[in-house]
Amino acid sequence: GTRLQRMSDRIDSLTSSAYQQALEVIASVEPRIAEATRQELDDQRSSLKLIASENYASPAVLLTMGTWFSDKYAEGTVGHRFYAGCQNVDTVEALAAEHARELFGAPYAYAQPHSGIDANLVAYWAILAHRVETPALAKLEAKNVNELSAAQWETLRNELGNQRLLGMSLDAGGHLTHGFRPNISGKMFHQQQYGTDPETGLLDYDALAAKAREFKPLILVAGYSAYPRRVDFAKMREIADEVGATLMVDMAHFAGLVAGKVFTGDEDPVPHAHVVTTTTHKSLRGPRGGLVLAQEDFAPEVDRGCPMVLGGPLSHVMAAKAVALAEARQPEFRAYAQQVADNAKSLADGFMSRGAKLVTDGTDNHLVLLDVSGFGLTGRQAESALLDAGVVTNRNSVPQDPNGAWYTSGIRLGTPALTTRGFGHDEFDRVAELIVHVLQNTQPGTTKAGGPSKASYTLGEGVADKVRDASAEMLDKHPLYPGIDLS
Ligand code: PLP
Secondary structure (H helix, E strand, O other), X not given: OHHHHHHHHHHHHHHHHHHHHHHHHHHOOOHHHHHHHHHHHHHHHOOEEOOOOOOOOOHHHHHHHOOHHHHOOOOEEOOEEXXXXXXXXXXXXXXXXXXXXXXXXXXXXXXXXXXXXXXXXHHHHHHHHHHHHHHHHHHOOOOOHHHOOHHHHHHHHHHHOOOEEEEEOHHHOXXXXXXXXXXXXXXXXXXXXXXXXXXXXXXXXXXXXXXXXXXXXXXXXXXXXXXXXXXXXXXXXXXXXXXXXXXXXXXXXXXXXXXXXXXXXXXXXOOOOOEEEEEOOOOOOOXXXXXXXXXXXXXXXXXXXXXXXXXXXXXXXXXXXXXXXXXXXXXXXXXXXXXXXXXXXXXXXXXXXXXXXXXXXOOOOOEEEEEHHHHOOOHHHHHHHHHHOOEEOEEEOOOOOOOHHHHOOEEEEEOHHHHHHOOOHHHHHHHHHHHHHHHHOEEEEEOOOOOEEEEEEEEOOOHHHHHHHHHHHHHHHOOOOOOOOOO
């Protein structure tokens, strides 16, 4: 009603003046940073943001990050800090953890990880400590590793460094931290990777179970960065239990769909996994950061994340996590999450009805993986041509990609950001149409030697302008941060 409208108008006007004044203060010290900040807003406002891992956090979340909580050291945990004067940080961290536990129905939450990768490192370390170190210490009747003799310590270190991890391969849609060899996770663990069925592009649980039986990992990692389908976490837990593995789920990409109850039952990782990690800035729409959720018995080891794995907590970001998680507990967030998934279907249908090929022939989460080889392009060429037309995506390998991880044959597109702006079915169908138009009008270039280039390309005359105009029409209808006026 009108009262709600008045309240929202007042928030808009406060937000506007907060940012006008903040930029003036920043400009008084380093005007180029104020200018870049202003420019970033203009750029985000005027482009079609389809990067599946990005979103637009609310002004309340953004404003929360810009405070004096940034000035405070707070190593340790709530009520148990290595620094004095942490009473307000305690309030903030306790609230962030409480919102996370309530929102996800998790017995325990840790709000300190600075990012998704950091959350995974904390989780790995906690699982190693829980499964290997703690039992070894108990057997030796030692309280901690400082009490071990040199020989005992050497034995334990060797054991910790020789554990097995089974995760989804990068080219099937897994993340670097799930055991990719060049990543720290691939070096700290004896790793193997599972993929997807070469025909269907779908997870093959029987093949995965067979691999797990043979390899007997300490940790089975589920979760993905570029897999366009839902995962059956009940089945994943069954496989983990059968081989004695700890199931860790990295829900960084789809945490918003879990929070918004689009993924429930077997598709909700929280009741099935021993440990769940996430970022807070993707579909969850919070500040850049991470979270670890866990079953109670892993809590003591996860709590030692900082300072044993992580640097000092970012209290200002934990405060913003608390605000974002409070938002995600509102009924509006469920509607948002459902719209994210519905829009991904509209986008997928928009591509397929125009003859474009998608990995797994569709989606049932927030992202689609478009195979651009049918347009005669590499992912790199497609990504660049689309960017010229104001469409921001990222190139991504497709399963068994002949062009490798650098040039790739795919484009990953996600709906969380534009759904926040208010895009619906018709707009996402139009987005698919515009993207197909760009790709149909992009020609691969040639190398200096005259061979086919994987990077250079030419975009047809006038295509970029036409697509930018069509996008502008939709973007103007759904303004980004309508409450912020910096003019
Ligand atoms: N885990 C998954 C599944 C991801 O997709 C990402 C994002 O790139 C990360 C972890 C890493 O998150 P961050 O960049 O916050 O460290």
